[in-house]
Amino acid sequence: MSAAPRGPQAAGPPDGSAATDLAAVLAIARKDLLQEARSRAVTVATLFFSAVTLVMMAFAMGQDAELLRRSAPGVLWVALAFAGVITAAQSFQSDLEEGAFDQLLLYPVPRASVFLGKLLANWLYLAVLGLIMTPVTLVLYGAHAGSDLWLLPVTLVLGTFGFAVVATFYAALTANLQAREALLPVLMFPVVVPVLLGAVRSSEALVGLQNAALAGGWLQLLAGFDLVYFVTCTAIFHLVVEE
Amino acid sequence: MSATPADIAGERPAPEPRGAASARASEAAPAIELSGISKRFGREMVLRELRLEMAAGRVAVLKGSNGAGKTTLLRLLATRLRPTRGRARVFGYDLQRQGDEVRRRVALVSVLGGNYPVLTARENLKLAATLSGLAGYDLGAALAGVGLEPVADTLVRTFSSGMKKRLGLARLLLLDPPLWLMDEPYAALDEAGKNLLDDVLAAARSRGRTVLMASHELERSARFADAVLELAGGSLRRSES
Numbered sequence: 001m002s003a004a005p006r007g008p009q010a011a012g013p014p015d016g017s018a019a020t021d022l023a024a025v026l027a028i029a030r031k032d033l034l035q036e037a038r039s040r041a042v043t044v045a046t047l048f049f050s051a052v053t054l055v056m057m058a059f060a061m062g063q064d065a066e067l068l069r070r071s072a073p074g075v076l077w078v079a080l081a082f083a084g085v086i087t088a089a090q091s092f093q094s095d096l097e098e099g100a101f102d103q104l105l106l107y108p109v110p111r112a113s114v115f116l117g118k119l120l121a122n123w124l125y126l127a128v129l130g131l132i133m134t135p136v137t138l139v140l141y142g143a144h145a146g147s148d149l150w151l152l153p154v155t156l157v158l159g160t161f162g163f164a165v166v167a168t169f170y171a172a173l174t175a176n177l178q179a180r181e182a183l184l185p186v187l188m189f190p191v192v193v194p195v196l197l198g199a200v201r202s203s204e205a206l207v208g209l210q211n212a213a214l215a216g217g218w219l220q221l222l223a224g225f226d227l228v229y230f231v232t233c234t235a236i237f238h239l240v241v242e243e
Numbered sequence: 244m245s246a247t248p249a250d251i252a253g254e255r256p257a258p259e260p261r262g263a264a265s266a267r268a269s270e271a272a273p274a275i276e277l278s279g280i281s282k283r284f285g286r287e288m289v290l291r292e293l294r295l296e297m298a299a300g301r302v303a304v305l306k307g308s309n310g311a312g313k314t315t316l317l318r319l320l321a322t323r324l325r326p327t328r329g330r331a332r333v334f335g336y337d338l339q340r341q342g343d344e345v346r347r348r349v350a351l352v353s354v355l356g357g358n359y360p361v362l363t364a365r366e367n368l369k370l371a372a373t374l375s376g377l378a379g380y381d382l383g384a385a386l387a388g389v390g391l392e393p394v395a396d397t398l399v400r401t402f403s404s405g406m407k408k409r410l411g412l413a414r415l416l417l418l419d420p421p422l423w424l425m426d427e428p429y430a431a432l433d434e435a436g437k438n439l440l441d442d443v444l445a446a447a448r449s450r451g452r453t454v455l456m457a458s459h460e461l462e463r464s465a466r467f468a469d470a471v472l473e474l475a476g477g478s479l480r481r482s483e484s
Contacts, residue, residue, distance in 0.1 A: 103357030107374035
């Protein structure tokens with residue numbers, strides 16, 4: 001290795017302008033997704049956990065086709081919720097290993113951009129997982145979405161977004177705690193109940209009852225809670241990362 | 244415990260302000276200004292009423308036993324910790340109220356390295372450059388400057404501690420802010436790495452960068468220093484040794 005320094009920065013010093021907020025958000029999200037694509041730590045855990053949940057619940061409910069069909073939305077969101085906890089916790093855990101999260105907070109970007117970058121990565125991951133699991137669940141549980149099938153992806157997108165907002169926020173809050181694995185679900189699930197309720201009810205209206213109007217009402221509630229959580233968590237994120 | 248002023252103000256020129264917006268606060272302001280800074284963790288008061296004024300362009304070494312609060316002070320100056328009491332400014336910007344402005348002028352080389360193990364050396368630096376708003380940077384030059392160009396596209400998790408330290412140094416060279424905060428920069432480096440760091444510090448000093456480094460390698464680091472400061476019992480004083 002060369003020991004000769006080339007001198008500080010051939011390209012000259014920075015001009016003092018920070019990265020744009022959007023560039024920072026995208027860079028952080030891309031970094032998180034790239035890390036996951038390489039390590040596959042979350043992918044293996046969440047796929048395995050989700051598959052076990054779907055199969056075990058199906059076995060537990062036995063041969064009752066009506067019971068299976070009606071329980072499909074709930075089982076889907078149970079699997080997604082626990083996968084979401086793993087995803088959010090791991091997204092901070094990998095950053096903490098060598099002080100990288102500390103370093104991330106030393107760059108001249110707003111704390112909100114850090115939150116939004118992490119959120120974007122977690123949401124994309126959860127949404128894709130949901131889109132993969134939904135057809136598997138429908139087939140395994142013998143359920144049908146009827147003519148308003150397009151509302152199911154909307155439910156998934158809104159439901160996973162609200163869940164990712166709360167999970168990312170609480171994962172940051174508990175990241176430095178010793179009992180973080182236990183505390184994260186304990187703290188976040190009471191808060192995320194409205195999101196899960198809206199998502200499960202909307203999915204149920206579409207899959208079980210095939211009632212698009214009812215699903216629309218739940219989706220409005222879901223979107224409302226998403227908005228409230230998104231604005232609140234983004235606004236106060238700086239409080240949870242400053243010591 | 245009362246504060247002990249440690250004034251190492253000197254005649255070195257101030258670094259160029261970085262951007263028009265920075266000019267007002269940066270102009271002629273001390274690089275570091277601590278007024279009664281205290282930091283408490285739980286019941287333990289780690290820093291007590293610190294007072295320090297350090298002129299821009301000076302190099303200071305911070306010494307003290309393990310747990311004396313050196314890292315706490317550096318992290319506080321880098322805006323990662325909030326002071327329990329007191330007021331601190333970097334180039335005239337308040338640490339608590341103008342954190343983003345402070346972060347544009349500060350870089351911290353930490354003991355842990357601050358690298359992402361599952362990214363390559365080049366990707367780590369690119370992320371740093373993007374988040375710092377750099378344009379027209381040369382990652383290859385920064386990596387070559389610390390001898391890491393041959394492993395630029397290797398995942399950092401395969402690096403030794405010394406190589407990770409060099410990568411942290413490459414990030415510092417790439418960002419090249421007016422204030423360098425370094426926490427045990429010689430630790431984990433081999434002799435070639437230490438010589439490299441010597442050259443980097445000499446170059447930084449000659450270009451008017453302000454450097455505050457915590458180090459146990461006093462003999463080595465003091466060669467570049469205008470002052471040696473000692474943290475003991477939570478208080479700061481200028482060391483004669």
